[in-house]
Amino acid sequence: MKVVFLLHNAYGVGGTIRTTLNLAAALADRHHVTVVSLQRHRETPRFTLDPRVTLVPLVDLRPESADAADPLLAEPARAFPSAEGRHRQYSRLHDARAAACLRDCDADVIIGTRPGLNVYLARYGPRGALRIAQEHLRHDAHSKRLRGQLAPHYRKLDALVTTTEADAAVYRERMALPGVRVLAVPNMVPAPDVQPSDGTAKVVAAAGRLVPGKRFDLLVQAFATVAEQHPDWRLRIYGGGTQKEPLQDLIDELGLGGNVELAGVRSPIEAEFARASIAASASDAESFGMTLVEAMRCGVPVVSTDCPLGPAEIITDGHDGRLVPRGDAPALAKALIELIEDPGARRAMGAAALESARRYDPAPIAARHERLFAELRTARRKRAVRQAPKRAVRRARKLAGRVLRRLRPAR
Structure with a gap:
């Protein structure tokens, strides 16, 4: 299975970056994993990247890069939600690169990791792929305006994953997402390569x-x-x-x-x-x-x-x-x-x-994601079976309409 993560900047430092790279490494045991970084500002990531994970930067912000001279970089983003906290860091160049990347993507699963990237995923992600939004911030940390911008796009996704059960409950109560699976999966935190504290240091x-x-x-x-x-x-x-x-x-x-x-x-x-x-x-x-x-x-x-x-x-x-x-x-x-x-x-x-x-631990958290992928695939197949008769009726009506129009005598 091909799994793609959308990350704001894989070259920076932060909890979302760390946990995304951890999950990517854990899934790489069984899947082909790519991390798409919407931008980069340095040569190499600050966190260690598992060699089995492919890193694809979309917009190079380094002063010497060709992207730095692209006029689209100076124009504000249109597809990225204006109420998102990172909006000022996004441009029409980001919009264009994200759209091209997602439209050409042959992944089985695509996972966004912040609200604006989830909107990109909903707008441009291929329908054949499972499209999953992760929320690393709380529902209530988003402004009312941002929540209003997110809801129509989130309704197009397959699932919304929060980091706590409490936040999943808030989303279920306050954001109507019919047909979208809303659930919690905690961040994974691998065991560190250090001896545990002996509890004696003051x-x-x-x-x-x-x-x-x-x-x-x-x-x-x-x-x-x-x-x-x-x-x-x-x-x-x-x-x-x-x-x-x-x-x-x-x-x-x-x-x-x-x-x-x-x-x-x-x-x-x-x-x-x-x-x-x-x-x-x-x-x-x-x-x-x-x-x-x-x-x-x-x-x-x-x-x-x-x-x-x-x-x-x-x-x-x-x-x-x-x-x-x-x-x-x-x-x-x-x-x-x-x-x-x-x-x-x-x-x-x-x-x-x-x-x-x-x-x-990475293994049980990765397994929860894999179960989610399987459950979403099964749900899609069941929906397709239920909807098949309706689609057949619609196709038959369209075909009958075309036939009747051809048979209707010219005036």
Whole structure:
């Protein structure tokens, strides 16, 4: 079977890129897999690409490329939805390349990985292929305007796959998609090539984009309480983004320079989690929570806000981590302090986290996708059988109409 993924930029860094390349590699055990990157900005991808997976970039944004001089690159995209967050990064050249690529595609299955690419898939994808939209963001993270633009196109697809059961339920309730299978399949997170944490390092680790929604400011505020009671513990925050300077200002204002460090981007991140004893997340919302699973795969318990939608499906409170109310710095600090002060519980939760994270092994997640492909093929065949008599009647009526017109005497 030929499987194609549509990815915004396979040469960048991000959770969607990482999980797509992981899934592509897992499916490559049994299928011919291609990743179509709508654009590229560098010579080679930052993440390791399985050699069995073919990478096809469509638009080369490097200054020296021929595409950089193409006048279509300067014209705004028309097919890519205008309310999509990446719209300004798309052009008529992207529209044209995506259309040509999909119309010539002989894949059995094509999977889009963000809303705008799912629209490309609905508009240009060959009808003979299974067309599957993945949603790596929450339904409620999309504006009302974007949801209105997506719905007519999503109705043309075979399936919509979210990363959590909670988000799938929201789509079923709020976006009418008759005939489209809506289901959840979590991201896969392979076992890292590092030794699990032994739970003795006096380090709390956190990772993610330094943006407002991740609420690293809340985590820093909570850690001020932790540092008062346990000044020998450290918080290391990994990632880059627009909130770096405000976060550093907050760290300085709270006098936490010796306790909290903005440690920059690390890829892969697992080695840093393995050097910690606790991981933390203070997000207001998570469509899934890749870093939570990555920490758990390193034998590290996670203290996370119980935000929509992913953490509660990943963490069992009190067993392999802790869930605390969203936006509650004192509750976050209390949970961290309890684990700091109870090494036995910390190590037990770390062992439980390591075990429960096996749910996200590549093999079972890839198998769920393969079952979906088979089920969608079967559903198509059944629809074709049910619709065959109606199509035969329509063809007969058209044929009879042509015959009658020929027999009708000329006036």
